[in-house]
Amino acid sequence: MEKSFNKIMHGYQQFRKKYAQGDQSIMEYLSDYGQQPQVMVIACCDSRVDPALILQCDPGDLFVVRNVANIVPPFEQDDMHHGTSAALEFGIRFLKVKHLVLLGHSQCGGIQTLLEGKHSIKNDFISNWVSIVDEQADNKMNADDYAKLAVKKSYENCLTFPWIEEKLQQNELAIHQWYFDIKTGRIFAYSENKNEYVEL
Ligand SMILES: [Zn+2]
Structure with missing residues (x-):
């Protein structure tokens, strides 16, 4: 220690x-x-997946939100406390970042908890939080495949934010779906044309 x-x-x-x-x-x-970051990253809390370290950035380069399983929740207008949505609003509407990177990763504990479902250890917040990306998955899917599916779900949730949708329409924002493999340190990016992840 x-x-x-x-x-x-x-x-x-x-x-x-x-x-x-x-x-x-x-x-x-x-x-x-003042800060003028051009890139915002949604990353997991996982100690092995630090965006600033992986991308070798300096202070001021990245506007980062880290939460369990790098999830973007859907746009919800209520009186609850939406930390990730507040960060998205700050980064996209006020700092006007040009790129939003959704950074999924292998061996994600949050995704593992979601897959274990009712059998998982009792917790106060984690299961409810990761249920945001609960998707129909086929049985052959492992946790790493599922992590990519969760990034897709987060991407779809991004589109429910009216000001994100607007920025995309006006070509003022690009959203990137990335997956970081811890063991090899490689990043794979989702290609819409190929409908698969390809190495950066
Ligand atoms: Zn994780």
């Missing part, structure tokens, strides 16, 4: 040196001029 805490303390020092010191401080620049 000490070892991993020491690691983050060391990491913090390196971050300060690289991004927040001297005349060329990226953080100072971003503070003075």
Whole structure:
């Protein structure tokens, strides 16, 4: 436990040196001029799937939401607390990002919970949350296939947001369906023409 805490303390020092010191401080620049990310990513909380690390980005590059199983919920106008929808609204309507990446991944614990259904460990929030992407799947589908199906469902949910639909119509936004394979570190992107995932 000490070892991993020491690691983050060391990491913090390196971050300060690289991004927040001297005349060329990226953080100072971003503070003075504000953030203008062009890319928004919806990623899973999974510790192995950090978009900024996988895509080797700097501060200011990515506007990121991470939630269990990288889910976009449908557009719902009620008094509930829609954290992911609020982030989408901020990124797309106010920061005006040009690209929205839905980043699914292999070995997803959230998807696993969904597939285990009633047999899964009792929880307060996870099962209800992942039920958003509960889809009819054929029996041969494994959790990784299902993760791709869930990305498709999230994509369809994106289209229920009127301001996302509008941006797509006006060619001001592109939505990318991606799948990250943890073991090989490869990303595959869904190709509409081929109706399959192809490596980036
Ligand atoms: Zn996951």
